[in-house]
Amino acid sequence: GQQLNQSPQSMFIQEGEDVSMNCTSSSIFNTWLWYKQDPGEGPVLLIALYKAGELTSNGRLTAQFGITRKDSFLNISASIPSDVGIYFCAGRFGGSNYKLTFGKGTLLTVNP
Amino acid sequence: NAGVTQTPKFQVLKTGQSMTLQCAQDMNHNSMYWYRQDPGMGLRLIYYSASEGTTDKGEVPNGYNVSRLNKREFSLRLESAAPSQTSVYFCASGGNNEQFFGPGTRLTVL
Numbered sequence: 677g678q679q680l681n682q683s684p685q686s687m688f689i690q691e692g693e694d695v696s697m698n699c700t701s702s703s704i705f706n707t708w709l710w711y712k713q714d715p716g717e718g719p720v721l722l723i724a725l726y727k728a729g730e731l732t733s734n735g736r737l738t739a740q741f742g743i744t745r746k747d748s749f750l751n752i753s754a755s756i757p758s759d760v761g762i763y764f765c766a767g768r769f770g771g772s773n774y775k776l777t778f779g780k781g782t783l784l785t786v787n788p
Numbered sequence: 789n790a791g792v793t794q795t796p797k798f799q800v801l802k803t804g805q806s807m808t809l810q811c812a813q814d815m816n817h818n819s820m821y822w823y824r825q826d827p828g829m830g831l832r833l834i835y836y837s838a839s840e841g842t843t844d845k846g847e848v849p850n851g852y853n854v855s856r857l858n859k860r861e862f863s864l865r866l867e868s869a870a871p872s873q874t875s876v877y878f879c880a881s882g883g884n885n886e887q888f889f890g891p892g893t894r895l896t897v898l
Binding site for chain 1: 819830836846884
């Protein structure tokens with residue numbers, strides 16, 4: 677099946693620092709999605725990307741759809757304590773019949 | 789709009805018992821999905837329904853059955869629960885690209 681490699685697995689940062697995480701795939705994807713999951717909750721969609729090279733922001737979050745269509749990154753600027761959680765990338769490749777492939781997540785801890 | 793709702797939130801079963809997890813969405817989405825989430829394994833697709841009246845197996849379907857009752861509702865049934873099915877179960881709904889998740893059901897099988 678399709679593989680998504682998400683890195684890093686975990687990050688420990690100080691409040692106010694910027695954060696970057698990325699995902700790479702073995703196949704070309706048509707869609708990249710970034711989710712955040714708080715403890716005890718379901719994943720919440722943060723940003724959706726649909727075109728190669730697309731750069732989209734949502735507040736302090738910025739994500740890009742890689743030019744090769746095999747990667748995406750998520751940046752968080754000026755982190756705050758409520759940014760703590762697990763961040764997942766997900767992608768859909770052509771012919772996947774509405775199914776998404778998920779990365780294993782990046783656990784973010786922010787020290788106040 | 790409630791989005792995607794799931795019941796129950798928590799459940800403890802004994803090995804061999806059966807139960808049905810319920811999911812409903814009010815976003816008029818055609819597609820609905822069931823995932824399980826285990827530590828270190830990420831989200832794994834159990835079954836999905838691309839439209840009302842159709843269901844298909846995902847990555848880990850063994851031990852589960854599903855029913856797409858109507859456009860809004862998609863249930864997941866465990867006929868004979870096993871300890872390996874201890875997990876957090878998420879329902880999701882979506883269109884062609886994005887998926888939106890429910891709050892999850894935490895299931896423990898003793």
